[in-house]
Amino acid sequence: MNTHAPLPLRKITIKLERAHADPLVVPVELPATATTFVGIMPAVRSIADALQDDALQTVARMGRPATCGLGCDTCCRHLVMLGEAEALGLLRTLAALPEARQADIRSRFQAGLDRVEAAGLLPRLYAVFTRTASDHIAQAEMQAAYWELGIPCPFLEEQACGIYAERPLVCRQYAMSSPPQNCRTPFGPQTALVKVLPSLDLAGAAAAFDGELAQQTRLLPLIFCLLRETHLSLRAFPVLEPERMLTRYLDFATTYYPRKDTHHIIMERA
Helix, strand or coil: CCCCCCCCEEEEEEEEEECCEEEEEEEEEEECCCECHHHHHHHHHHHHHHHHHHHHHHHHHCCCCCCCCCCCCHHHHCCCEEEHHHHHHHHHHHHCCCHHHHHHHHHHHHHHHHHHHHCCCHHHHHHHHHHCCCCHHHHHHHHHHHHHHCCCCCCEECCEECCHHHCCHHHHCCCECCCHHHHHCCCCCCCCCCECCCCECHHHHHHCECCCCECCCCEEEHHHCCCCHHHHHHCCCCCECHHHHHHHHHHHHHHHCECCCCEEEEEEEC
16 A cells, blocks of 8 residues: 655644533544545544543543543454545554555554454455445444454554554543453453543444445444455545534434534634
């Protein structure tokens, strides 16, 4: 995959007006010219971070602070799912790394795929997440089966995310306030996990939005990104003016992917 030169950026401010809380103000940067959904992903990540930080502050005030911390990498063995545009952005992040580091990460991708294939899960895993994204029972079964393999994320390096600033949206939305040891048996019948979730599921919305319109949810396991590299590189994603695209996406997310509260979006140029 060819690397992509950075686009010129302009700064704007997103204000999420909320019914039951003060407005959430998020400064973001958007490309100065028309782009695909991949191009506005940095802004989406900034908004996701602000929403998650707000959720973390809320549970801390309730006396139930998050128990995640540096070196706590148990969750980095879960089956991570991405929307196709987000997966393409992740591949571009990989392509921008130094060649030696790219090679190491690609070898870890392949090692993970080899373990999935050796366990006989590859065909079903591929089918569940590329053809039947709405089958939540099948998804949960495959998540549990994948977890049992103990495959670390290819981007995990020295117990930390090697692409932390560009990590997937679902990872940004994942935090716990239950004891860390509970995370070691997440699918156990006696395990109690207390998740800290943002008020909007931006990861779910990203998988069901093509940059212009809603689409059938298309999920891709992170471990499959290299298998779909050519397909994703050739896919024609819609190109729109960035502010218009971000507005559409946030309207879509607030309408169909809220977890709590209600939001009204205001954009202001910096």
